[in-house]
Amino acid sequence: MSSLFKTATFVFTFLTIVFTFFACSDNGDSRTSNADVTGSWDVISVSNGSTTTTITVSNEDNDSLTLLILSGTSFGDTTTAFDVNSGDSLEIIYFRETIDILGTVYTNRSSSSKNEGSSSSVFSSSSGDEYISSSSQKDPNDFLNESIKYGTMTDSRDNQTYKTVKIGEQTWMAQNLNYDGGINWPSDYSCGKYYQWTTAVGLDSSYNDYSYRGTVSLISEVNHQGICPDGWHIPSIMEWKVLFKYVKENQGNENIGKVLKAKNNEAWPKLSEDNKPTDDYGFSVVYGSYISYAGSHVKYNEYGHTETMFWTSLPDGPFTEYASDVSFDSTNEVSFNANWRNAGEYVRCIQDRDMDEGASPAPKKSSVYDSLACTLTDLRDNQAYKTTVIGTQVWMAENLNYVTENGYADDMEQSRCYNDYEYNCNTYGRLYRWTAAMDIPSIYAKEQFTDTALYQGICPQGWHLPSREDFMVLILSAGDTNNAGLNLKAQESWDYGAPIIDKYSFMALAVPNYDNRSTDEIGDYTRFWSTSNNDTTAFNLYISDHNYISSRSYSSKYNFQPIRCLRNKPGTYTSHAEYGSFKDSRNEKTYKTVKIGDDTWMAENLNYTNNTSLLTDSSWCYDNKEENCSTYGRLYSWNAATDHGSSKQGVCPKDWHLSTKSDWDNLSLTIGSVPSLGQALKSTELWTLGAGKKNDYGFSAIPAGYFDTTFQELGTVAEFWTRENYNDSLAFYYSISGSTESLSKYAKKSIVGRSIRCVQDR
Template sequence: MEFKILGVLGTLIFFSACQDNSAFALGDDNPSASRSLVFHQSSLPDTSGNAVDPKFNCSDSTRIIGEFTDVRDGHVYKTAKIGNQVWMAENLLYKHEDDGVNSIFDYSWNEASGGIEAGCPAKGYFVLDGITFENCPMAMPAQGLCPDGWRLPTADDFKTLVEFAGGPKYAGKYLKSTIGWDGVGNGVDCFGFNLMPSTKDGFAEILSSDVRYYGDVTTLGFSKHSAHVFLWTSPTDWANGNIVRCIQGEGKKGMDVQIHRAENTYAGAFDSLTDARDGHVYKTVDIGGWVWMAENLTYGSKENYNYEEMVDAPVTGCYLDSLIWGDDFGMWNSCTAALPIQGICPDGWHVPSSYEWNVLSAFVNGLDNADFFAKGSLTGSMLKSTTGWSDGKNGIDAYGFGAKPADGEGKVSFWSSTNAATEFDWFGNIFFEIGTDSAKLKIYEISQYLNLEAPVRCLKNGENQLPPPYTYPSVKCDKPTTYSGVFGSFTDERDGNVYRTVDIDGLVWFVDNLKYEIPDGLTFCNCGDTTSCDGWGRLYPFKEAKVACPAGWRLPLFEEVTHLKELEAQTHYDLGGCVGNGDLLRATEGWKYSQGNDMFGFGAIPAGLKYYSQNESSEVTEEYCNVRPRENGSATSHAAFWFIFRNTLDVMELYGGGDIDLHSASSKGVAYSIRCVKE
């Protein structure tokens, strides 16, 4: 049956071709051989726990360095033995040019895996014997562009490397080079892996041969911000570039697909299911070891169901651990799905997920390995009934599924239990759509069409019906703690104002913004808490800032604010980069968008800055908080402090959730806060 809606917006979901290690056998001569749905799961232990920093003694004895020559172009590479693995200690350069710092990163996955040489397009669909793949079904393990005796690493190779090098929390520190990373981001390079940042602004990603569902390419990521390493998956890496580090070992070239094509209408046996709720009896059929209804569900005397009916829950709250209604945004937001979702199906059966529809599509296309996600005209032909389709588009119904459209319709779309964002809305659902010429997964927006209706085919509960587990080296970040030390105190004899003070790595700072009103001088009320000029201190122009601090105190020097920034950055790095830059200096309250952690007791508050204009008599004629005159105003979300640079003054700014910025400042028309330091 087809949808009954006023309008439908669909976005095609592409399928990825995951790989196994079987031999390449296109068009096998034994199509009658017994076939079942096959799953490949990692046998490695879960690596999600946090390793303790091993603090390797990084001496020459920890480095086992060798070299080899790539006979294809004569390039000589250093190698590093790390545990039981041997890795290139330099980025692959085959068919690419060295830019002088060995930071080549512009291999696409297709190029690196050898897909282009195997006949795969540079990007987009790959069609093999009528089956459409999102990516090339490469033979695994893939040699790709690596030299003979070497291959592309798998995600499991990365996990082994990471665990040996201290776990995901510290492996970056021990694998990154000692130079080349921004700020405090350099590593100690214990093993000679010598990973330099690519030109991706202080980041590096190493390609693996693994492609996950929907064409997501898996890479091992390193950042200048922390010692952590991450396994990333992204569909953009299919065409975009990253670096390649080959691992020693024999690899395969070419594609790896086994196809057993059914050619006749199903002549096997059907079983039956009696729905205890209403006594209705349904035909069922075993397809590759999974038992499907061979008829559409008709519970409640219906054959088409809306979303509420399909999931058997109201569309309010976070129901079935799958969805939540976001009233503030007027849209749907995804929650963690608890699969399988029984929904409207009888006990012991469930609404298929998009993964399960994918597996069915792959199987009926003739693929031995159910991890191949495929689509194409063959899927429709194998699943469509032999009657009921217009324009001579009947199928051969090779597996007894018997899909048939509603009268006068040219396609049928079945519910899945899987949600997905649409182009115009967060809440859509993935459907398995069989048309006159093809079958595919398709997303339809349903938040605006809550009466959208479609048929349901239930799938019997069984083992191995969920996507294979895929564990990532993950890190639980160390949470920064708010300053719990002792504050000092200083009383300004000029006006009696009392200031808290704090020692940060040997330098004593004001913890409060200066409030002193300079006699016959120009100062402004702050732009944060404007209920009182003394609320969050005053703002001082260039001239007044030079003489504002009390006796025994002064403005900080460039070297001192730089050290403060470096200290914050180093702590940020040691914590794993899991807090925003600048958060460790920002106060825990008062910020518009996000509060700080105030780990050092610096307590920066968003007092903002003041722009002003004066006439020829030095009278202030205009003043604006946080924006230049005649620009649009905005609420303050930053703090700005004067400091001394050589023979002038510059400014340090902190933004809500942003970095610490040191930059030059105008000597006229702008006023900032002051934090004095002890002489």
């Protein structure tokens, strides 16, 4: 229930409290409903309740009133109070020792509204239509769809017989429960009894109080019987969603409420022609209103309320006074909301079902792993996934998104998309219960499964669901517990702690787990299932927004969580670069070279100087330390690199030349002109931020920094002059930064010292 709806319901309930007193208590006050009670009254007694405060007041004539106000009303506030005896709504100012009654807001006239010639009373409100009394009840079977073939079941506790209907794989009662158990109220609409949520799920009424924090743990994850007959249970939110999904897929539209509501015998009052029910599946929901938390019968269209509601098995979180429900209203809408646990709603029981009945393991079709393209293609559904090598492990770099049909990972019941929207599966992958991830019967949600070594589960053939030990190896390979949490994250989806660079291309997205009750928002954390398990829980890899990572985290096997599969064969990365070497005869220095496409590049920055003033004055070792030239190469001004732009060879050795724009274009075409081109060229070493992951092409760009009156950016930036200049003072260069994955081209001051890569003449 939205906060607005909860507030409206709360206020409305308070406004209807008066009718409870008229219907259920003796009116011992001789005053008429609209007697003048304005003036100052002395407070005699105050009784504070959780939602209302009862105040007894008297005046100088020794008249007394019993008033109800909302708990928490502050002294000096102007508020609305209800006169318990007369039923009038009064405007008052509440002081500690006195109450000033300013006037009557609403006068209750229900005591004089008798329906002549009838034995039934009709209570009306300022905005609601009449509600039907028990004397005009109809036969519940008259609401059913005569064209549907119903089944029957008899409740052995009281021998009441109910119609049942099978919709998809589910079998539902086609009528509301009418068993006289626990705290309940009779319905005035011939459609079963109202129950408090605690009664519906089989708890005593003390659990209506939010302070009982253990409520959630008392509800079975599946088939929670509650007040339903043996072999039947209170439906969970998930089971309602399965029903709605089936209807939506078969109807091809959003009119779920329309096709599930009863159409016969004026089951829904005052509906437009467009909104009239069709009851296509025989579910036959009858309008029946509900009972407010204060015990008042909410009438049709009273303060805009036209809904009838059914309890689910689940509380609305562990620390609230609310429970989750499903509502059908006068439109075609159905919605999941929440209501006070002590309110009265209907119960529709659903038959117990073995979710594994007829299920079989996922098909064992092969998969294709391309180590060069770093992809895995799952031939069961032909989906392709990115992969990454981390240490000796080959991981899927995306969450699995495979669903079975008549298997252990079927949609909705055993696997689902975040918030049950299909497009979220395309973005975040699918979320699986642990038994679905393992591709085993759901009985193992309550028993330990021990045969977990290299266990394929729902993963593609040749891959397996990781064990806790596999995750421990991953953590060590990705920077241990201090750094792996950051290093394994994707750059997207995290509210806090997102990395600047996804160092290992693991791309962990912040998609949370989904328990049977609710899910958290995307952005805070993620969990990945492992095979390691106990009776009711399984271990997982946990990554938080604060970069905490753990393989010791565990959660209920009934939770829905993402999966990362691990290749059975360990992988060590093998570079595809064609290396060679070249000795510069000018100073006998040997350079590693690499062939990329048709060009042969130096795989190291040039480190050459001579005694000419051009090189002695306009080339530098970083921080003027010779050891930095040995590690990072020399930094040259553009004039020093090109001999004032007069030479193709520039400062490079004979038969080599300073790289040109054409050389860089060829490089880009060979590797692929992609946003991550710069990352593909980085060395795996020396970068303090955003190091290369593989150095697949052997270019080995190292962050030598630059010189611009001072030495700057060692460890974070690699910049390379080209032979082309823009004008006498500006020249072109290419830049790779530790904070991005791109390769960028700039034209800036030619006097700045930057690195040089030479290319062999062709």
